[in-house]
Amino acid sequence: IFIDEIDAVGRHRGAGLGGGHDEREQTLNQLLVEMDGFDGKEGIIVIAATNRPDVLDPALLRPGRFDRQVVVPLPDxxxxxxxxxxxxxxxxxxxxxxxxxxxxxxxxxxxxxxxxxxxxxxxxxxxxxxxxxxxxxxxxxxxxxxxGAERKSMVIGEKEKELTAYHEAGHAIVGRLVPDHDPVYKVSIIPRGRALGVTMFLPEEDRYSHSKQHLESNISSLFGGRIAEEMIFGPDKVTTGASNDIERATELARNMVTKWGLSDKLGPLAYSEDEGEVFLGRSVTQHKNLSDETAHAIEEEIRHFIDRNYNRAKMLLEENIEKLHTMAKALVKYETIDSSQIDAIMAGQEPGPPEDWTDDDDQDQGTSNGVIDKEGQTGTIGGPAGQH
Structure with a gap:
């Protein structure tokens, strides 16, 4: 017998409002009774699958029930x-x-x-x-x-196309210059899926853990797009395209302080909030175990990580402003550039055309070009391995 998504009925008891008498808990109780009713002669094996083994009721995992756990990770x-x-x-x-x-x-x-x-x-x-x-x-x-899939039918104006190119070039250049960052795989200003401008970083090998340096470098590269917009077009022309970048950078900084113990000031302590019981609704049971003073210190440390890496990204782009112009021009012309062209730009050379580039493509410019993602849809950094 195979039961998929066992956590739907096998979640820890006591999480609901029914006082132990709701249907979910009764279903779990009956499942436990039935599993105990098998003996060795019947030759029945019960197998279940879940992505959340941490929320299963301990009674399910006792010997005689699901007493053998096999972890199936992503393939190497x-x-x-x-x-x-x-x-x-x-x-x-x-x-x-x-x-x-x-x-x-x-x-x-x-x-x-x-x-x-x-x-x-x-x-x-x-x-x-x-x-x-x-x-x-x-x-x-x-x-x-x-x-994501290309959306070549989308008509974008030249100004927004240029702004997108600088935004994505800012991500790519900062990502290339900060230490312990995944290599830049491809940069594109063709709208793809929900993302309307994409900078893709691809690790050279499988990563199973992340260093403090790697995380801070990610924060810097996430701010590269917004900083490039501000440097080239002025603070009044900065767009909402960086909204998701800011959200992800803040989340990284918050986890570094509250979950991973990477703050020098607060030390290796976990300050994460209790997630509460899902069946009650998180807002009902979620509670803080922090004093106001500690919460203020956490916010200061998050601000410290953000400011430090924002300023680092700004300094790197100011020092490499010519490379930023060169990469943006290449993106406007070719729409997509890969690692070999990025290498040429970073070496101070003019990038050549992509391998599949034809002269016909040059005449199609201006009708199907990417923009920076608007609210909540910023250009993605990374793929399944490191999508930001």
């Missing part, structure tokens, strides 16, 4: 390669396709993501009337999954 690079090989059996592959290369470029992808990657690549090949699926199709499929 070798696992991704093997999963890709299984799904690639169904499609004709070109000679240039290497599963090991694709596996290294997809950290954080689940098995379902990889199956979708192969399927999307096959669709791209079919639309192009190709008999085989080549590496180019896999790259386009990866971009679609990590950054």
């Amino acid at each position: 690079v070798r696992g991704r390669e093997q999963i890709l090989k299984v799904h690639m059996r169904k499609v004709p592959l070109g000679d240039d396709v290497k599963p090991s290369v694709i596996a290294r470029g997809t950290p954080g992808f689940s098995g379902a993501d990889l199956a979708n990657l192969v399927n999307e690549a096959a669709l791209f090949a079919a639309r192009g009337n190709n008999k085989t699926v080549n590496m180019q199709e896999f790259e386009r499929a990866k971009d679609k999954i990590m950054m």
Whole structure:
């Protein structure tokens, strides 16, 4: 017997308002009784799956019930390669396709993501009337999954297009210059999914933990877009495009102080609020275990992390203003640039056109270009492995 999402009925008892008599708790009680009723002769094995083992009732996990727990994490690079090989059996592959290369470029992808990657690549090949699926199709499929589908029909004005280019270039340049940051994979001002401008960072290997330096570098790169807007267009022209960047940077800084103990002033203590009982509604049971003085100190430390990394990003962009102009011009012209072009820009050279660039593309400019995401829809930084 397989029960999926066991936490729907197996959540810790005592969380509801029914005093132990609501339907969910009665269902759990009956499930426990039925599981105890099996004996070894009946040959019945009960298996359940959940993404929230921490909220399960302890009675479910006692010996004789679900006494063996198997953790199924996201696949590592070798696992991704093997999963890709299984799904690639169904499609004709070109000679240039290497599963090991694709596996290294997809950290954080689940098995379902990889199956979708192969399927999307096959669709791209079919639309192009190709008999085989080549590496180019896999790259386009990866971009679609990590950054969203292109919305080329969206008509954007030249001013907003230029503003987007500077915003995304600000993210990319700061990300390249701060220490212990994931490498810049691709920058685009083509609207994709809900994001209308995208800067993608891709780790070189799987990350299982994050250093304080890495987290602070992420905060700096998140502010790169807003700072670039302010430097180029003035403080009165800063847009709402950075709203989600600010939200994510603040969340990172708050977790560094309250959850991960990375504040020198407050030390290695956890100040996170109790999440409360989901079935009562978080606002009903959520409570603080902090004094007003401690809460004020926490806010000061969050402000300290934000200010320090905001100022660092601003200094880096001021020192590399010419590279910011060069990258923004390249984005306006090509709409999407990859790591090789970014390397050329950071080396003080003029970037060449993308590999699939044609002269016809130059005539299509101005009709389908990205803007900075408006309220709550800022350009994404990172993919499944590090989407910001």
